[in-house]
Amino acid sequence: MHIGLIGLGKMGGNMRERLRRGGVEVTGYDPNPDVTDVPDLPALIAALPTPRIIWAMVPSGPITDQVISDVSALLSKGDLIIDGGNSRFTDDQVHSATLAKAGIRFVDCGVSGGVWGLTNGYGLMAGGEKADIDELLPVFDALRPEGPRAEGFVHAGSVGAGHYAKMVHNGIEYALMQAWAEGFELFEARSDLIHDVPGVFKAWQRGTVVRSWLLELLVKALEEDPDFADIEGYVEDSGEGRWTVHDALDHAVPVPTISAAIFARFVSRQKDSPSMKAVAALRKQFGGHAVRKA
Known part of the structure; x- marks a missing residue:
């Protein structure tokens, strides 16, 4: 599986490394030229196979809104966006409804683990359609702690449930x-x-x-x-x-x-x-x- 990761701050950078260790191919984009894999969003989109999977790992609020708006303008029907930041669950429902009009799928994922996640794995709480969650299981499995999937990952419910959890x-x-x-x-x-x-x-x-x-x-x-x-x-x-x-x-x-x-x-x-x-x-x-x- 090959995904795009937007936001390569301390946690995003660690997640990129954890994903790669888990066998997931990752192309990352960040405005900081010292950490990014590609120069801009169009290059990120071009690097990904279809249907594209984009994981946004940026601060909640206006920044997340802008990233989802900018990247969705470059995506196609059937592509999927994951919001892994700390967004409010009510924002997820707005994003999902807006993206659905363009045929773009949406999953929200609460992530816990902080700076220790690279070593210990991340606790993951996902919200979205079951088919989308099932498709993303290789990504979640690469990020979560070793051991039974139920101890470190949950499909909490519909869109918004991950961030609510x-x-x-x-x-x-x-x-x-x-x-x-x-x-x-x-x-x-x-x-x-x-x-x-x-x-x-x-x-x-x-x-x-x-x-x-x-x-x-x-x-x-x-x-x-x-x-x-x-x-x-x-x-x-x-x-x-x-x-x-x-x-x-x-x-x-x-x-x-x-x-x-x-x-x-x-x-x-x-x-x-x-x-x-x-x-x-x-x-x-x-x-x-x-x-x-x-």
């Missing part, structure tokens, strides 16, 4: 990371009692019910910088956590843990939180509690 995955990820972070802060607050914070987390890696890959990554980070002295406590969000909460509100599904994790990230961006000032002022008013002067 990835959206919820990221919402859960937010909550898990927040729990680890709060545990770390609590240990730090009890340095009189806990003398080896990295050691505690490392001990949890085997035999405990909380062992996980995120725990392994936390241990790795602590071994590199035990006090996180070189890291500012400012955390961005990619948008998918927000989308998870939005959809939960639309369907009256309570997601308090995920919501709290999102709001904690917002707090991290405030050097002097106005809401915490209000809480301090209220505590002084009703209880006479002391406040710290700025």
Whole structure:
């Protein structure tokens, strides 16, 4: 199988290498001349056999919209586009409907694994028609971790299902990371009692019910910088956590843990939180509690 891959940043470049190792022929295009295989989109299209398969691995939103629009203008009926970025599932349905008018097929695929995917493989969540997914199985098999296909790949449902599954995955990820972070802060607050914070987390890696890959990554980070002295406590969000909460509100599904994790990230961006000032002022008013002067 031979596919075109658009977007050769760190993750896209790793995916190209993983695909090639898995026996999939890949021609990649990126505006960066240092990493691209072809000079432009027409050259990419010309390099592919028909029906053509294009995997777009670019940032969600306007960039994805533009890439799909530009590449679809060069494709033919029966060709297929995969959006492997972190697009919102509602965008998938718009893209699919637009492409269908030209007879171009569309599949969305949520991809997890980050910078470790080249070595460990990627977790894949696909949405689309069964016939299209079946056709793409050699591609998915080359990217996913070794072992049973069900452990690392799922055809989650119709168009949009792959990105919806990835959206919820990221919402859960937010909550898990927040729990680890709060545990770390609590240990730090009890340095009189806990003398080896990295050691505690490392001990949890085997035999405990909380062992996980995120725990392994936390241990790795602590071994590199035990006090996180070189890291500012400012955390961005990619948008998918927000989308998870939005959809939960639309369907009256309570997601308090995920919501709290999102709001904690917002707090991290405030050097002097106005809401915490209000809480301090209220505590002084009703209880006479002391406040710290700025």
